[in-house]
Amino acid sequence: MAKRDYYEVLNLGRDASDSDIKGAYxxxxxxxxxxxxxxxxxAEETFKEASEAYEVLSDQEKRSAYDRFGHESMEGNFGGGGFQWSDFSHAGDFQDIFEGFFGGGGGGRRRSRGPSGPxxxxxxxxxxxxxxxxxxEGVEKKIALTRFQRCGTCEGTGAASGSARETCGTCGGxxxxQQMARTLFGQSMTVTACPTCDxxxxxxxxxxxxCDGDGRERGQTTLSVRIPAGVQEGNYIPLRGQGEVGPRGGxxxxxxxFIEEQEHEYFTRDGNHVIYQLPLGFGQAAxxxxxxxPILAGSAALKIPSGTxxxxxxxxxxxxxxxxxxRGGGDQLVQVILWTPEDLSRRERELFTELAQLEEERVAAGGEGFFAKVRKAFGA
Ligand SMILES: [Zn+2]
Ligand SMILES: [Zn+2]
Structure with missing residues (x-):
């Protein structure tokens, strides 16, 4: 399916300012x-589409490439396969935007009062x-992977058995x-993250x-994910809490x-439609x-009318x-491609020759259909 224009997605004009873009998103x-x-x-799809548009339009460089080349520019920039949700850090910048938007006061994490915890x-x-x-069809997939899991020995705390984590002596937990800094305007107090406990x-x-105090170890696991029917390349399914554990019990x-779509031997996809090209002989078409x-679920009969x-x-x-x-779904579109034989057998040659003579006679005799119309048009 054709990708929607990023400006259209955010309901903005092409001259939108940075703050218009941020506001719309x-x-x-x-x-x-x-x-x-x-x-x-x-809703998730709409959200993702808006986030993708925002990611591009809020970046001067990406936006000007997009203005000039449209979605094509994204493929160039991101190295094949078009824009991928994974091309920017979902966990990083993106969530930070969110904390700014939703974080009902207090500002950033580092500036908030109290320890951050692991x-x-x-x-x-x-x-x-x-x-x-x-x-x-939709499918259930099992995915084997290696990830950081809780250390079995210390159960993630990072502390040797029989001990526990302790309150940091530098900051008292x-x-x-607080640091006193002398500036041009006098002394000022600044608050920074404790360097001892970070x-x-x-x-x-x-x-x-x-685990050397980290609280984690690498381990094998198998995740199971239910993929609904109708997904497409670049969609992703979040499995909450199934990523890597944080250090020291974080x-x-x-x-x-993320979904990747394999190329199919016969079919090409156009949104929810599936396109199939059907080679047909002259005889069958006539x-x-x-x-x-073939259809995705096996095979089905298709009636080809005479004179196709x-x-x-x-x-x-x-x-x-x-x-x-x-809600609903696509169709299979079958396009007829007339197949012309290349190496004729003797018998085929005879039949085609006979056919060709008949066609010539039909034209010579004043013809019908196409040839007749051509004659009339030129007043012959
Ligand atoms: Zn451990
Ligand atoms: Zn500390």
Whole structure:
């Protein structure tokens, strides 16, 4: 399906200012954010589309490339396969924007009062490659991976057995320290994250020997993900809390499962429609035929009427890909390609020669249809 124009997505003119763009995105994000619309795939799709538009239009360089070359520029910039949700840090910049928007006061994390505690683990980006058949049906996938998990010996605390994490002596557990600085205008007090505990408020005085105080170890796991029918390349499915755990007992990130679409032997996808090119012999096209054509769910009969021209498209209703939001779906479009034989057998040569003579006679005799119309048009 054709990608929507980024300005259109955010409902903005092409001369929108940076603050227009931020304002428009904020409005959409507040309305469509998945946390506010749990289970609503359409809202999530809209949110994702808006976020992608915002990501590009809020960046001077990307925006001017987009203004000049449209979506094509994105493919150039991001190295093949078009814009990918994974091309920017979902966990990083993006959530920061959100905290700014939703964080009802207090400002950034570092400036807030009190210790920050151990940091959150990383999000994992995982790719899963699907056939068109799997996309049409929906599929459950098992994904084996290695990730940071809680250290089994210290259960994630990072402290050696029999000990616990201790309150940081430098900041007294506050996670921040005050410093007096002498400036041109006199003395001023600044508050910074405690350098000893890095703002966490606690330290590991007696580290676990297994993980060296980190609280994590690499481990194998298998995630199971249910992929709904109708997804497309670049969509992702978030598995909350299935990413890597943070160090020293920090909360886990998410696993983001990105969809990759495999190329199909016969079919090409156009949004939810599936396109199939059907080679047809002269005889079949002229006389009509009932042909068995492949569809994503096996095969189905298609009636070709007599006198079918090359290029004609037949629609097989409902044989395409279901819509990801569960409302309707696409069709299979079958385009007839007239197939011309190359190495004629003796018998074929005889028959084609006879046919060619008949066609000539039909034209010479005043003809009908096309040839007759041509004559009339030129007043012959
Ligand atoms: Zn440990
Ligand atoms: Zn400290």
């Amino acid at each position: 904020r409005k959409m994000a507040l309305k469509y954010h998945p946390d506010r619309n749990p289970g609503d795939a359409a 940091p959150k683990g990383r999000d994992l980006k995982i790719k899963v490659s699907l056939t068109l058949e799997e996309i049409a 506050q996670g921040q320290v 703002g966490e408020g606690q330290i590991v005085a007696n580290p676990c020997t297994e 909360p886990p990130g998410d696993a983001l499962v 006389l009509g035929a009932e042909i068995k054509v 021209q090359s290029g004609r498209v037949f629609r097989m209703s409902g044989k395409g890909i279901p819509d990801v939001n569960g």
